[in-house]
Amino acid sequence: MSTSTLNNSSAESFTQAVDHFRELYGNHLPAQKSLQADAAAVFIQLGIPTTKHEEWKYTSLAVLAKNTYRSVNPSDNCSLSKSDVASLALTNDTLLYVIENGKFNASASNANALPKGITVGSLAEMAGDARVQAHLMKHADFSDESLVALNTALTFDGIVIIADAKTECATPIQIAVVNNTAGEALNIPVRILVIAEKNAIVNVTETHHSFGSKSPVLVNVVSEVVIAEQARVNYIKLQDEDQNTCHVNYHKVNMARDSYQHISTLTWGGGLVRNNLNIRLDDVNCTSYLNGLTIAKDYQVIDHHTVVDHAMPNCYSNELYKGIIDGHAQGVFNGKIFVRKDAQKTNAFQSNKNVLLSDDASMNAKPQLEIFADDVKCSHGATTGQIDEEALFYLRARGIGEVSGRALLNHAFAADVIEQIPDENLKSALLDRLTARLNA
Amino acid sequence: MLSIKDLVASVEEKQILKGLNFEVKPGEVHAIMGPNGSGKSTLASVLAGREEYEVNSGSVTFNGEDLLEMSPEDRARAGIFLAFQYPVEIPGVSNANFLKTAVNEVRKSKGLEALDSKQFLKVMQEKMKLVEMDKTMTQRSVNEGFSGGEKKRNEIFQMAMLEPSLAILDETDSGLDIDALRIVSNGVNALRDGKRSFIVITHYQRLLDYIVPDHVHVLYKGRIVKSGPKELALELEEKGYDWIKEEVDSSVNA
Numbered sequence: 001m002s003t004s005t006l007n008n009s010s011a012e013s014f015t016q017a018v019d020h021f022r023e024l025y026g027n028h029l030p031a032q033k034s035l036q037a038d039a040a041a042v043f044i045q046l047g048i049p050t051t052k053h054e055e056w057k058y059t060s061l062a063v064l065a066k067n068t069y070r071s072v073n074p075s076d077n078c079s080l081s082k083s084d085v086a087s088l089a090l091t092n093d094t095l096l097y098v099i100e101n102g103k104f105n106a107s108a109s110n111a112n113a114l115p116k117g118i119t120v121g122s123l124a125e126m127a128g129d130a131r132v133q134a135h136l137m138k139h140a141d142f143s144d145e146s147l148v149a150l151n152t153a154l155t156f157d158g159i160v161i162i163a164d165a166k167t168e169c170a171t172p173i174q175i176a177v178v179n180n181t182a183g184e185a186l187n188i189p190v191r192i193l194v195i196a197e198k199n200a201i202v203n204v205t206e207t208h209h210s211f212g213s214k215s216p217v218l219v220n221v222v223s224e225v226v227i228a229e230q231a232r233v234n235y236i237k238l239q240d241e242d243q244n245t246c247h248v249n250y251h252k253v254n255m256a257r258d259s260y261q262h263i264s265t266l267t268w269g270g271g272l273v274r275n276n277l278n279i280r281l282d283d284v285n286c287t288s289y290l291n292g293l294t295i296a297k298d299y300q301v302i303d304h305h306t307v308v309d310h311a312m313p314n315c316y317s318n319e320l321y322k323g324i325i326d327g328h329a330q331g332v333f334n335g336k337i338f339v340r341k342d343a344q345k346t347n348a349f350q351s352n353k354n355v356l357l358s359d360d361a362s363m364n365a366k367p368q369l370e371i372f373a374d375d376v377k378c379s380h381g382a383t384t385g386q387i388d389e390e391a392l393f394y395l396r397a398r399g400i401g402e403v404s405g406r407a408l409l410n411h412a413f414a415a416d417v418i419e420q421i422p423d424e425n426l427k428s429a430l431l432d433r434l435t436a437r438l439n440a
Numbered sequence: 441m442l443s444i445k446d447l448v449a450s451v452e453e454k455q456i457l458k459g460l461n462f463e464v465k466p467g468e469v470h471a472i473m474g475p476n477g478s479g480k481s482t483l484a485s486v487l488a489g490r491e492e493y494e495v496n497s498g499s500v501t502f503n504g505e506d507l508l509e510m511s512p513e514d515r516a517r518a519g520i521f522l523a524f525q526y527p528v529e530i531p532g533v534s535n536a537n538f539l540k541t542a543v544n545e546v547r548k549s550k551g552l553e554a555l556d557s558k559q560f561l562k563v564m565q566e567k568m569k570l571v572e573m574d575k576t577m578t579q580r581s582v583n584e585g586f587s588g589g590e591k592k593r594n595e596i597f598q599m600a601m602l603e604p605s606l607a608i609l610d611e612t613d614s615g616l617d618i619d620a621l622r623i624v625s626n627g628v629n630a631l632r633d634g635k636r637s638f639i640v641i642t643h644y645q646r647l648l649d650y651i652v653p654d655h656v657h658v659l660y661k662g663r664i665v666k667s668g669p670k671e672l673a674l675e676l677e678e679k680g681y682d683w684i685k686e687e688v689d690s691s692v693n694a
């Protein structure tokens with residue numbers, strides 16, 4: 001794997017930032033001290049990946065060289081209140097937590113009535129807890145992921161969600177991750193840990209937004225989701241930041257036997273967004289759904305990299321990613337499925353469909369199946385096309401104007417992904433937001 | 441109502457309509473017959489405003505307005521409806537949602553208030569009865585997975601919803617079973633009100649037993665080469681097109 005760095009001030013400025021941060025704040029989380037020190041060393045060695053790196057071929061982080069990003073730190077204060085963030089709640093009953101510039105903002109959060117058996121709290125406060133220590137920074141491997149290393153080295157807060165064994169929480173727990181700038185470019189690490197213990201059920205929604213001066217930011221999110229035996233996690237990521245945001249997101253799921261996870265990654269904001277989803281089906285009888293949606297326009301770059309790793313027999317995974325790319329925007333989909341030697345009777349499916357709305361829009365789709373077991377059912381397909389002109393004419397021939405006809409077709413194409421979301425309230429809230437985004 | 445003069449139209453550089461003249465008055469039903477490839481669907485497409493079809497010369501006016509200057513949606517809003525020979529499948533758009541959007545856009549163009557969900561549902565239920573359409577069909581995506589006959593019936597259902605002043609039915613009878621043919625024809629007849637006009641493109645005289653035309657025309661090589669009363673359809677059924685082709689081809693050669 002390439003270890004080349006950006007040959008410019010950008011990599012250096014991040015390296016300096018890491019050095020500087022550690023000088024001032026040490027390894028901020030005492031219980032994770034040695035992990036953070038290791039991560040700092042890894043980042044300083046690897047630096048920011050360039051397009052020479054195989055996994056970053058189509059997505060250039062050169063934009064990060066344009067500014068000097070100050071790394072947020074424990075002495076930064078939160079300024080948002082409940083009323084500032086009220087409109088971010090996806091549903092009326094959502095349990096809303098706010099992370100402002102990487103920091104847990106308790107006073108803006110709005111979740112009085114947490115169900116019994118659910119713990120939600122600031123990562124800074126909970127990092128020393130035994131259950132947190134057992135998992136935090138243990139799943140998202142940073143040894144060859146420089147941005148995970150950067151996040152790990154700089155993390156000083158974030159959020160922890162724990163569902164005790166047998167706890168069922170149908171109410172969505174929403175983490176509103178807000179970038180709130182005041183004229184200064186920021187490097188913001190965001191850290192999320194979700195633990196669903198045996199037989200627990202949780203519903204987590206991670207939403208991303210921009211506030212304030214909308215200055216350039218690097219939002220670097222690392223989520224670790226640990227799903228114990230027979231537990232179920234429904235997860236939604238909604239990325240709706242402004243176009244000055246460079247958003248990198250590493251989401252690692254570790255699944256124990258008989259567990260279930262369903263994740264939808266809906267990306268329609270941000271200037272450059274890179275999602276790395278890494279799902280490890282680590283024991284028998286796991287079921288995993290991964291759905292994703294890109295809606296890109298202007299000069300947005302939206303990149304979904306997914307890895308579904310079937311390690312053990314009798315598991316099922318199903319992946320549906322769709323993209324609508326307009327303007328000069330660029331979409332990337334890279335879907336890897338590994339079926340390891342022991343993973344007999346695996347069923348793994350993947351589908352990627354894209355529509356380009358303009359001549360300058362582009363899409364790079366690359367499915368990759370690596371199968372080492374012999375008794376498996378796997379399929380994948382990737383298509384990229386234009387809007388269906390026949391369908392558009394049919395709509396127009398019934399009196400529907402060209403603009404609304406296009407919107408109707410795009411909405412139908414994209415809604416297909418959101419329709420897969422199991423929770424009815426979240427589904428309809430997100431369909432509304434999709435409509436608004438397509439009409440923007 | 442509709443007046444076509446010396447219409448010449450081509451697709452992909454190939455001339456299909458070669459000087460076509462045709463007149464439809466309010467309330468009239470015209471049947472257009474003719475051999476495969478003679479240009480019937482091309483005529484329908486040109487009238488509906490399909491962009492691949494280029495009009496080289498001639499004129500089409502609809503209620504005094506230049507139809508050829510209008511966008512497809514404006515033609516639909518002005519009252520032209522084309523029942524497609526091959527209806528298109530639109531995954532993800534429910535029939536009901538599609539029709540509600542269409543009906544309300546047409547209403548808007550006429551300065552009428554949009555129908556709310558309740559009002560729309562009422563109208564829809566009425567029209568569903570007209571074509572004996574199953575409720576589940578309205579919830580399904582437009583034409584997706586519909587059988588050939590269901591697609592045709594759906595076209596007539598849409599026509600009933602949109603209440604056009606001129607409906608062009610392009611082989612709506614093909615693929616229909618005997619019962620569906622009767623249902624579709626009844627639907628059409630129910631909409632005959634003395635003002636609404638129809639152009640019925642068909643290969644079979646059978647349909648014209650149900651939907652009795654005022655005039656029958658034969659389209660051949662891009663022109664209307666013969667017109668007559670409804671009995672012309674019977675004659676064609678019996679004798680085929682050879683005698684007409686001979687007539688036309690010999691006069692061209694002469």
Ligand SMILES: Nc1ncnc2c1ncn2[C@@H]1O[C@H](COP(=O)(O)OP(=O)(O)OP(=O)(O)O)[C@@H](O)[C@H]1O
Pocket residue numbers: 451452454456474475476477478479480481482483492525
């Ligand atoms: N999009 C197109 N591209 C190329 N050729 C076309 C196209 N549309 C129509 N044609 C040609 O134009 C001619 C007339 O076609 P049209 O569909 O109008 O015939 P029709 O009279 O409706 O025939 P049928 O009875 O078989 O439906 C045919 O030779 C056909 O191949």
Ligand SMILES: [Mg+2]
Pocket residue numbers: 480481482525610611
């Ligand atoms: Mg035809």
